[in-house]
Every structure is written in C-alpha cells, then in structure tokens.
Amino acid sequence: MGALRPLPYRVPLIDGESTGSYITRLAIRHGESVGHLLATVGEGKSAAEVDPRLSELYLNAAARQRLAALGGRPLAQLTRALASLRDEHLLPGRPETAEWKWPWRPHSGFLVRGCALCAARRGVFDTVWLIRPDPWHICVRHGRFHDTSRDDRMPFVDLSPGPHVVQAEHRRIHLVRRLGPVGRLLVADAFAVLAHPEGLLPRLGTSRTTPLRLLPAAIHLAHRMAGLERLRLDHRLVHSDYSRWLKKAQGDLGQRLSVALEHWSQLHKPLQLPPLPHCRAARVQVRDYRQPASPHLRAVPEMAPVNALTCLRWDVLARDRHPYG
Ligand SMILES: [Zn+2]
Numbered sequence: 001m002g003a004l005r006p007l008p009y010r011v012p013l014i015d016g017e018s019t020g021s022y023i024t025r026l027a028i029r030h031g032e033s034v035g036h037l038l039a040t041v042g043e044g045k046s047a048a049e050v051d052p053r054l055s056e057l058y059l060n061a062a063a064r065q066r067l068a069a070l071g072g073r074p075l076a077q078l079t080r081a082l083a084s085l086r087d088e089h090l091l092p093g094r095p096e097t098a099e100w101k102w103p104w105r106p107h108s109g110f111l112v113r114g115c116a117l118c119a120a121r122r123g124v125f126d127t128v129w130l131i132r133p134d135p136w137h138i139c140v141r142h143g144r145f146h147d148t149s150r151d152d153r154m155p156f157v158d159l160s161p162g163p164h165v166v167q168a169e170h171r172r173i174h175l176v177r178r179l180g181p182v183g184r185l186l187v188a189d190a191f192a193v194l195a196h197p198e199g200l201l202p203r204l205g206t207s208r209t210t211p212l213r214l215l216p217a218a219i220h221l222a223h224r225m226a227g228l229e230r231l232r233l234d235h236r237l238v239h240s241d242y243s244r245w246l247k248k249a250q251g252d253l254g255q256r257l258s259v260a261l262e263h264w265s266q267l268h269k270p271l272q273l274p275p276l277p278h279c280r281a282a283r284v285q286v287r288d289y290r291q292p293a294s295p296h297l298r299a300v301p302e303m304a305p306v307n308a309l310t311c312l313r314w315d316v317l318a319r320d321r322h323p324y325g
Contacts, residue, residue, distance in 0.1 A: 115156070165215055
C-alpha cells in the first residue's frame with residue numbers, strides 16, 4: 001500500500017471513543033462508506049455489516065499508523081483518545097502489512113453510548129460510542145447515565161433527581177485518579193461485597209439502573225477499604241489496625257454485610273514485610289500503595305470489568321460467566 005494523504009476534513013476526537021465509532025464518523029463526514037475507508041486503512045475481516053453499536057474495530061500497528069495519517073492526527077494524540085488503539089489492544093501480525101478486524105463482539109470492554117452534550121461541545125452531532133470496561137458510563141458534567149442500550153428513544157437516564165449518584169461518580173473518579181489501578185480494584189471489591197447473598201441487594205446487571213442504585217454504597221465502601229489498603233500496600237498495616245478497621249466498617253455498614261466484609265479483610269491481611277534495610281528505604285522514598293499486590297493481580301487490564309477485577313468469589317460469581325451484565 002502506498003503512502004496516505006490525510007482526508008480533507010479532520011473530525012474532532014472524543015476521549016474514550018471506540019475506534020469503530022471514530023472511523024464511522026470519519027466516513028460520514030466524507031460521504032463515504034465505512035467499508036471503503038477500511039479498505040484504505042488495510043486488509044481486514046468483518047464479522048457482519050460493520051456497526052459501531054455492536055462491536056469494536058481492532059487494528060495492528062501498521063494499520064494504526066495509516067488511520068492516524070488518514071485522519072490527519074499525530075499517533076500519540078489518536079491513541080490518547082481511542083483506547084482500543086493502545087498497544088495492549090493491537091492485533092498481532094506482520095509489521096509490513098496493515099490489517100484490521102471487526103469481530104462479532106469486542107475483545108474486551110463494552111460499547112456504551114457517549115454523552116451527546118459532551119460531543120456537541122466538541123462540535124460532534126453524530127452518535128458517539130465509547131469503549132468502556134463496564135457496561136455503563138456516567139457523565140458527571142451533564143448528570144447523565146448511559147449504557148449499552150441501542151434504543152434511541154431513551155439514550156440516557158437523567159440524574160438530576162439523584163444528585164447523590166453524580167457525587168458518588170465524582171468520588172469514584174477521584175479515588176481512581178489518586179490510587180491508580182488499586183482504586184479500580186477496590187471499587188470492584190466493593191461491588192462484590194454488595195453482591196454477597198446476605199446483603200439482599202440487587203445484583204449489577206439485573207436491570208438497567210442497578211448501577212445507579214448501588215454506586216453510592218459501593219463508593220462509600222471503596223473509600224473505607226482504601227484507608228486499610230494504603231497502609232497494607234505501604235507495609236505499615238499491623239494486626240491491631242486491621243481488627244479495629246473491621247469492627248468499625250461492620251458497625252457503619254450494617255449487619256447484613258458483616259460476613260462479606262470479614263471475608264474481604266481476611267483476603268487483605270498485612271503483607272509480609274520485606275527485609276529490613278529495603279523496608280526502611282521503601283518507607284522513606286517509595287509510595288507503594290498505587291501498586292496492586294496479592295490477592296490482586298499486579299497488572300490491571302484497561303478494559304477488565306468488575307467481576308474480572310475483584311478478588312472475591314461468591315457462589316453467584318462462580319455460577320455466572322458475566323455476573324455483572
Ligand atoms: Zn456530558
């Protein structure tokens with residue numbers, strides 16, 4: 001394939017958009033079919049009629065380079081906005097051949113409708129689909145809840161009657177920004193604690209709006225857990241802190257979650273201290289608490305949903321492949 005010239009019009013980039021959604025907008029803007037544009041990007045396979053609402057488009061490194069050239073964007077800018085173009089999601093393949101694939105389902109993550117008001121602020125009036133680790137997304141700027149529903153009659157749930165949900169989402173974003181991957185793991189653990197059968201709460205995935213109902217409690221709990229987890233990952237947790245924490249959390253969160261909380265805390269016991277000289281140096285210089293440790297995986301995949309991240313395994317999690325929808 002020869003060198004590519006950029007298309008006449010650049011379309012604005014939307015953070016978190018799926019690659020399929022971006023290329024569809026690029027095609028619409030130029031009055032071309034998506035298939036035609038894809039043929040310019042590289043050789044590929046499509047499971048069916050390509051539809052950004054249903055699945056995600058994946059590229060190899062060479063095709064990614066061509067898409068950046070076609071869209072008239074520096075590669076770094078494109079990969080910052082479009083998560084599926086980041087290295088961990090690239091297709092393997094021969095570096096000299098540009099290749100793409102549009103499978104039946106996303107390899108990981110969910111296609112969630114993007115906020116129309118946020119898109120409009122960027123001058124985009126077509127529907128935008130995001131690729132997200134969980135099947136929902138809350139726009140805190142506009143107080144709107146979006147999910148994987150393709151029903152255009154009700155594209156979002158207005159959260160103005162429930163400001164506490166937007167506030168909980170703000171706190172979730174803050175926690176993840178502060179603690180990095182550990183923040184995501186704790187939010188997943190908090191949802192899993194709420195899913196314990198004795199909690200008698202609805203499970204994520206049982207209805208469209210269950211995340212809204214559970215989010216405030218889950219984030220409250222995740223913040224609680226973060227207090228303990230930071231000490232633990234910094235090797236500063238001692239057994240007396242740990243039993244005090246459990247007692248306080250059980251009192252605060254109600255009897256029904258006692259068993260689940262106890263189970264969680266058993267899995268997050270103080271880490272074995274490293275040899276002393278290293279330990280002293282570590283305390284002074286390194287903040288370890290942003291790095292996951294046992295019982296969690298060290299690497300936290302970008303598109304892993306709640307049930308893949310939590311270390312808790314109740315019966316319900318073992319029975320259903322996708323317990324959270
Ligand atoms: Zn918005």
